[in-house]
Amino acid sequence: MIVITYEDIEVEVDGERWRDGDLWLPIEGLPSAIGWDVRPEGVCAGDICVPVPPGTSWWDDDGFNVSAFARHVGLAEAADAERGVVAYVVPSERAADAAGRSASVEAPDFTLPDLDGNLHSLSDYRGEKVVLLTWASF
């Protein structure tokens, strides 16, 4: 069993294998693990499909190479195979752009809990001015 943490998802998936440092999962476990599944037109999430490049072998009879797919679509991966935890991150436009470019002033939305576990989204406060202040105990 392996734990995959990706965007707002954190799921446990059975049947993982590691081959040459790449994570392989059973194809049927993909939608719950990373939100993508294999269709005739490519690897898809909702209406978005990533065509499989010619000569690419993302899957075989034994499973799907999640690490190779992540590299192709630009997801960053970090793994602790021994403890069975893998993280994927979509590079944010602002944080990931090495040149520091940003194209939009639209504030990215997020949803987080308060101390009592109640969820708040930035978009809940649309119509009000918001000073978004980050802090930490360190």
Add this chain to the structure above:
Amino acid sequence: MLAVAQDAGGAETTRPWIRPTNMEEQYPPAILDLMGWSADAWRGAGPPQYPCLIDQRHEVSRLYGMVNVPTAVWIDEEGRIVRPPEPAGVNEAFKAVDLATFSMPADAVESGSRHRNRYFAAVGDWARHGPDSPAALPADEVLRRMGRRARWGDPARAAAEFRLAEALYRRKDPDAAQVHFTEAARLWPENWAYQRQSRQLADPATVGELDAGPGFWRSLEQRGPGAFYPPVDLPETV
């Protein structure tokens, strides 16, 4: 106001800081001096009237390209950023602290206080006047400032390592987590929050405590002036 704790320690470590029951025990005197804290004012203050959210994965920082705390972004009624991420009412006056006595020279306290008051005045001006406030920036200036900072490292891989570390830490495996917290800090050197979080959680005795040990001061010295809290460009008229 939305306050977001960027803290892998979660509610357990942040709760005592949201409404400390004894400020004088919890904060070093030098920090209290810089904050302009007074016992009378504290007794008269209520608990926060705004949401205090917990972000164990530092996702907000990743989304907005923030690299330290406290950092603030101003967002208007339409969801547009009108001031980009910048140090929120803090400057580098704290560097003048006497590390032997942990006391703060009067001129540093004065500098910190002046800076903080000016920032608060700017927030108030924007709250009252909205886009007519000189502190609210047009979109092209926001974009220019967001692109101005030199960046290096690999923020996306760093964020993946941090996310992995946080998941391991939450699963009560702090030793394994530390490997990846450290790697996250290495991959994105300008992210002070990764670095400080990593140091804080490395020792169970310092979890939830201010990162103010030798490692912190060594990093400050190595990076030079303006790297920790870059100067904030506020209009003189506010």
